[in-house]
Amino acid sequence: MSRWDFVGRTDELNRLLSAVGVADGRGLLFSGSAGVGKSRLLREGVAALPTDRYAIWSVAASATTAALPFGGLVQVLPAAQPQGLSPAGVLRWAVDVLQEQAAGRPIVLAIDDAHLLDPPSAALVHLIARSENATVLGTLRNGEQIPLPIRALWTDDLVDLVELGPLGPSETTGLLAAILGGPVDAGSSERLFRLSAGNPLLLRELVLAASGGDELSRRYGIWKWTGRLELAPSLTDLIDTRIGQLTPGVRAVVELVAFGEPLGLQLLEQAVDPADVEIAEERGLISMVHDDRRLNVRLAHPLYGEVMRRHCPVSRTRRLQATLAGLLERVGKRRRDDLLRVAVWRLDSGTAQDPALLLDAAAQAFGRYDVPLATRLARAALDSEGGSDAAELLATILMFGDRPEEAIVVLDQVAGAIQDDRRRGRWLTARGMVSYWGLSRESTVEEIAARGAELTDAADQARVRAFEAIMRLHRLDVETAVRLAQTVLDRPAAPMAARELARCTLAHLQAAQGQYRRSATAIARVEAEAACWRGDMPYLQLAMELARGTRLALSGDLAGIDAIVADEFADLAGAGDFRLGTGYLAILQAYAARLRGRGDEALKTSLGACAVLATSRVYAGLAHAERAQAAALRGDAGHAAEAMAEADRTHAPGMAVLYPWLEQARGAVHAVAGDLPAAVKHLCALADRLREDGLAGHELLVLLDLVRFDQAAAAVGPTCTDGGRRTVAQRLAELSEQVDGVLPPLVARYARATLDGGPDELLAVADGFAARELIVYAAEATAMALHRMGRSRSGATGPARERLADLLRRCDEVSTPALRLLRPTLTEREWEIGRLAADGSTSRAIAERLFLSTRTVENHLQRIYSKLGVAGRAELRAALRSMPGHDGGDAA
Numbered sequence: 001m002s003r004w005d006f007v008g009r010t011d012e013l014n015r016l017l018s019a020v021g022v023a024d025g026r027g028l029l030f031s032g033s034a035g036v037g038k039s040r041l042l043r044e045g046v047a048a049l050p051t052d053r054y055a056i057w058s059v060a061a062s063a064t065t066a067a068l069p070f071g072g073l074v075q076v077l078p079a080a081q082p083q084g085l086s087p088a089g090v091l092r093w094a095v096d097v098l099q100e101q102a103a104g105r106p107i108v109l110a111i112d113d114a115h116l117l118d119p120p121s122a123a124l125v126h127l128i129a130r131s132e133n134a135t136v137l138g139t140l141r142n143g144e145q146i147p148l149p150i151r152a153l154w155t156d157d158l159v160d161l162v163e164l165g166p167l168g169p170s171e172t173t174g175l176l177a178a179i180l181g182g183p184v185d186a187g188s189s190e191r192l193f194r195l196s197a198g199n200p201l202l203l204r205e206l207v208l209a210a211s212g213g214d215e216l217s218r219r220y221g222i223w224k225w226t227g228r229l230e231l232a233p234s235l236t237d238l239i240d241t242r243i244g245q246l247t248p249g250v251r252a253v254v255e256l257v258a259f260g261e262p263l264g265l266q267l268l269e270q271a272v273d274p275a276d277v278e279i280a281e282e283r284g285l286i287s288m289v290h291d292d293r294r295l296n297v298r299l300a301h302p303l304y305g306e307v308m309r310r311h312c313p314v315s316r317t318r319r320l321q322a323t324l325a326g327l328l329e330r331v332g333k334r335r336r337d338d339l340l341r342v343a344v345w346r347l348d349s350g351t352a353q354d355p356a357l358l359l360d361a362a363a364q365a366f367g368r369y370d371v372p373l374a375t376r377l378a379r380a381a382l383d384s385e386g387g388s389d390a391a392e393l394l395a396t397i398l399m400f401g402d403r404p405e406e407a408i409v410v411l412d413q414v415a416g417a418i419q420d421d422r423r424r425g426r427w428l429t430a431r432g433m434v435s436y437w438g439l440s441r442e443s444t445v446e447e448i449a450a451r452g453a454e455l456t457d458a459a460d461q462a463r464v465r466a467f468e469a470i471m472r473l474h475r476l477d478v479e480t481a482v483r484l485a486q487t488v489l490d491r492p493a494a495p496m497a498a499r500e501l502a503r504c505t506l507a508h509l510q511a512a513q514g515q516y517r518r519s520a521t522a523i524a525r526v527e528a529e530a531a532c533w534r535g536d537m538p539y540l541q542l543a544m545e546l547a548r549g550t551r552l553a554l555s556g557d558l559a560g561i562d563a564i565v566a567d568e569f570a571d572l573a574g575a576g577d578f579r580l581g582t583g584y585l586a587i588l589q590a591y592a593a594r595l596r597g598r599g600d601e602a603l604k605t606s607l608g609a610c611a612v613l614a615t616s617r618v619y620a621g622l623a624h625a626e627r628a629q630a631a632a633l634r635g636d637a638g639h640a641a642e643a644m645a646e647a648d649r650t651h652a653p654g655m656a657v658l659y660p661w662l663e664q665a666r667g668a669v670h671a672v673a674g675d676l677p678a679a680v681k682h683l684c685a686l687a688d689r690l691r692e693d694g695l696a697g698h699e700l701l702v703l704l705d706l707v708r709f710d711q712a713a714a715a716v717g718p719t720c721t722d723g724g725r726r727t728v729a730q731r732l733a734e735l736s737e738q739v740d741g742v743l744p745p746l747v748a749r750y751a752r753a754t755l756d757g758g759p760d761e762l763l764a765v766a767d768g769f770a771a772r773e774l775i776v777y778a779a780e781a782t783a784m785a786l787h788r789m790g791r792s793r794s795g796a797t798g799p800a801r802e803r804l805a806d807l808l809r810r811c812d813e814v815s816t817p818a819l820r821l822l823r824p825t826l827t828e829r830e831w832e833i834g835r836l837a838a839d840g841s842t843s844r845a846i847a848e849r850l851f852l853s854t855r856t857v858e859n860h861l862q863r864i865y866s867k868l869g870v871a872g873r874a875e876l877r878a879a880l881r882s883m884p885g886h887d888g889g890d891a892a
């Protein structure tokens with residue numbers, strides 16, 4: 001059947017074109033019921049775009065592509081995907097490739113049936129939608145489950161969602177004329193409209209059925225339907241009837257395509273009679289599409305596939321899948337995806353016997369972070385005698401799917417069968433990882449140390465040592481950790497992954513010690529070697545991220561945090577189940593938001609981190625501690641205390657290395673509860689402990705907290721030879737020589753300024769913080785300056801107030817002890833009068849409005865001026881605005 005003209009839908013078409021044409025415009029998704037015309041509309045819209053102006057990619061997701069990671073975008077991505085990238089890396093690579101091919105032209109990505117995208121493809125689409133020069137268009141069928149990243153397209157305002165309704169009566173008449181190639185009489189058209197309810201697909205099927213049964217006739221050029229079909233058939237029944245009339249040969253064609261699309265034509269013709277392929281195409285059941293220089297066969301409409309698959313008995317389904325796998329194996333797997341396709345067909349058809357194939361496919365699926373598929377494949381590999389290699393992979397995948405108990409069972413089942421030392425070493429480390437981090441069993445460290453020593457080969461030993469080293473660091477056995485990591489690095493025989501793991505361990509410690517330069521160099525090296533370790537030890541990524549995140553957070557490098565969050569976070573989150581990675585990055589993101597004074601965002605993001613990490617104990621304590629900090633920043637004592645209790649409850653002893661973060665949060669929780677003495681005492685003791693542990697990076701931040709509480713003169717550290725102890729300010733001066741970066745000297749200067757510097761010095765420090773986007777610290781230093789000025793009644797308060805107001809405008813909810821210092825106690829009435837005066841009302845106007853005498857208003861104003869330390873009305877507005885929690889405008 002030849003394609004007929006497109007009818008109606010002018011508004012929708014215009015909307016689509018302007019979504020692409022308008023600069024900064026949003027994308028567009030059409031949703032609607034089956035057969036209503038979404039795909040056709042999208043196709044027509046995309047065809048109308050000038051190809052020289054835009055780089056356009058059109059893809060159609062389907063039930064079969066949904067089973068494969070990146071199956072949905074396989075037509076867009078180059079066949080050769082670089083090896084050794086993290087899942088986020090793959091996504092970034094994909095975006096880069098598209099940008100490169102677009103060569104500066106705006107990108108248009110059109111996805112038909114976007115609800116059928118596999119998780120990594122959906123994540124990639126989301127990422128592309130976020131790029132500045134890209135527009136995402138697509139269709140969604142109503143009532144289907146929609147992948148989260150796609151749903152997020154409109155909740156994040158990246159696209160508009162438009163419901164596509166049925167055709168109206170006149171459009172239906174037009175469509176009938178288009179299908180039949182001539183006008184239709186009014187009565188027929190009206191009946192067909194009623195029967196089809198304006199659904200184009202149904203209309204088309206009705207017409208087809210009618211023309212097959214001679215119920216359509218043409219007189220004097222006008223079509224007339226004599227059909228007696230009175231009951232409205234359902235779409236699927238109709239399609240079913242039509243497909244049901246196929247010859248066995250044609251049915252075989254449609255079935256193979258239904259389970260295997262997109263299927264190479266050459267491949268298909270090896271299994272069926274080419275004549276039947278032609279018939280299926282002529283009858284409009286399948287269609288040919290050019291993909292990347294090969295001719296692929298697809299179903300002409302997704303509903304055909306659904307009907308076909310639903311009616312196919314299980315035994316036949318399995319036979320078809322086995323046939324497809326066999327076909328692809330015979331011609332040789334050409335694309336990287338072919339391996340996965342064959343493996344999935346083998347698995348689904350119950351004919352998976354080749355453990356090597358399954359293992360390869362499982363590793364590939366895990367590498368693309370399709371955790372559910374990877375789990376299925378790895379389990380099948382194990383079941384078909386995949387041995388300890390399969391067990392190791394399955395256990396690792398289970399561990400990262402937060403199922404450590406199952407992982408241990410899997411490993412223990414193969415324990416007896418391991419023959420050689422290399423496998424024993426790998427088994428030992430996989431089991432150690434699951435047991436230590438997954439199940440919080442601390443005795444694991446001694447176990448793997450003892451059993452590792454029994455291995456004879458130096459390379460195998462090094463692998464176990466590297467794991468022991470990072471476990472030791474995590475439980476704060478720092479000396480042994482360093483010694484072990486160093487031996488691994490010194491041993492030429494050590495496998496690459498073991499060396500890089502040891503390097504991460506040292507880099508994490510260096511960050512905590514404030515040696516940011518060395519730490520950064522080490523991590524850059526680990527990253528550069530990613531291709532060499534990723535296949536062997538994909539989870540090394542986590543160790544790397546923790547080391548890098550610790551450095552960025554401690555050095556106050558918010559831009560650095562932004563960069564890695566933008567890089568990895570959303571992608572990983574979208575791609576699915578890599579919860580430890582997602583959760584940790586969310587903690588960092590919350591941290592950056594908090595230091596910027598974005599209290600709401602910090603709280604929301606840290607809550608998200610807590611949720612993602614709820615089923616694992618590795619970072620749960622850290623997430624709740626960050627939530628406590630966010631709540632404290634917003635002045636919410638109750639929430640902060642609750643979060644802190646949760647942090648204590650969930651914090652795993654095996655992650656003792658994170659204690660500084662938890663304890664620092666505890667200080668903030670004391671302070672927000674109004675118990676400043678307890679906060680100070682706690683932080684002083686913490687600073688001493690950190691000093692003893694040599695964790696200078698953390699110590700600096702704790703001392704900074706003390707300065708923020710105006711405690712630069714507090715005594716810390718051991719008693720010196722002169723019999724006295726050092727002050728916070730003195731210790732900070734020492735640390736500014738030891739800890740890398742620009743933050744330490746700034747913090748030391750801050751401490752000095754609070755002790756003996758004038759307000760100007762404090763303002764200069766505030767500028768230093770503001771330049772690094774450390775807005776809360778900047779606002780607090782400014783507030784302290786104002787506080788000092790208030791005492792000295794200097795005339796410079798006006799500009800300083802303006803600056804504070806500016807800083808606070810960049811924050812939302814913040815309420816910290818230093819900022820509260822500034823909040824004088826105004827009565828309700830004083831607030832009311834102050835705000836009106838600041839808005840420009842005269843005393844008379846205020847008096848009239850509040851039913852007071854002008855004199856009373858004047859008296860109130862004088863009191864307000866003196867409480868706020870301002871000279872008069874002119875400064876009032878800035879003064880009120882610079883008070884946290886009161887913007888001087890709306891009611892507080």
Ligand SMILES: Nc1ncnc2c1ncn2[C@@H]1O[C@H](COP(=O)(O)OP(=O)(O)OP(=O)(O)O)[C@@H](O)[C@H]1O
Nearest residue numbers: 005006007033034035036037038039040141200201
């Ligand atoms: N405006 C139109 N003009 C001409 N033909 C149309 C129009 N809308 C739909 N059709 C035809 O109707 C049939 C069904 O439309 P289409 O495949 O676009 O539906 P759909 O909404 O994408 O369905 P599904 O949810 O099953 O994917 C197709 O053959 C299509 O060419």
Ligand SMILES: [Mg+2]
Nearest residue numbers: 038039112113
């Ligand atoms: Mg469609």
